[in-house]
Amino acid sequence: xxxxxxxxxxxxxxxxxxxxxxxxxxxxxxxxxxxxxxxxxxxxxxxxxxxxxxxxxxxxxxxxxxxxxxxxxxxxxxxxxxxxxxxxxxxxxxxxxxxxxxxxxxxxxxxxxxxxxxxxxxxxxxxxxxxxxxxxxxx
Numbered sequence: 001x002x003x004x005x006x007x008x009x010x011x012x013x014x015x016x017x018x019x020x021x022x023x024x025x026x027x028x029x030x031x032x033x034x035x036x037x038x039x040x041x042x043x044x045x046x047x048x049x050x051x052x053x054x055x056x057x058x059x060x061x062x063x064x065x066x067x068x069x070x071x072x073x074x075x076x077x078x079x080x081x082x083x084x085x086x087x088x089x090x091x092x093x094x095x096x097x098x099x100x101x102x103x104x105x106x107x108x109x110x111x112x113x114x115x116x117x118x119x120x121x122x123x124x125x126x127x128x129x130x131x132x133x134x135x136x137x138x139x
Contacts (some may be wrong), residue, residue, distance in 0.1 A: 025092070027109065031074035036121065038068035038096060038114045040104070068100075068114060069130040072129045079117040084116045089121045097122045 042062050044049060046052045072089050078088035090096050103116035 011067050025072055028072045029049045029108070031042075031072055031115075033074055034079055034118045035074040036070060036090070036116050036118055037072040038098065038116060039114060040065050040068040040114060041095075042061055064100065066100055066122075067095060067097055067125070069128075071113070074118070083119065089118070089123050095125050095128050097125060 031037060040110070043058045043065070045058070073088075073090070073092060078084045083104050098116055098120055099122065100113070102120045103114045105112065105114055107113070
């Protein structure tokens with residue numbers, strides 16, 4: 001995918017971190033019904049040039065991020081054959097996109113997570129660094 005470099009902006013691979021906080025599936029809470037637990041992608045603590053980003057900047061970028069990794073899928077998610085005739089839209093380990101104001105945000109054992117419904121997954125992507133969710137089409 002071609003990524004347009006905007007003036008004085010940074011590419012996704014420069015602000016998305018490969019750090020992965022490990023949470024075992026058994027450590028996650030039980031999911032009722034049609035829920036999916038997503039961990040939004042991590043934001044780097046410092047820039048490529050070595051400048052540390054303030055917590056406020058990292059929180060703002062993380063809040064606007066609409067890409068995350070699926071950590072757990074509820075036992076009834078994607079079971080509705082009328083709604084999902086082609087099967088599940090995602091599985092544990094997939095990176096998915098969701099709307100900005102979707103789901104319930106919470107912190108579990110120090111990790112920021114998002115609880116969404118199975119039908120709130122917009123699309124599945126191979127690599128979160130390929131998608132620029134901060135690009136503004138009006139510019």
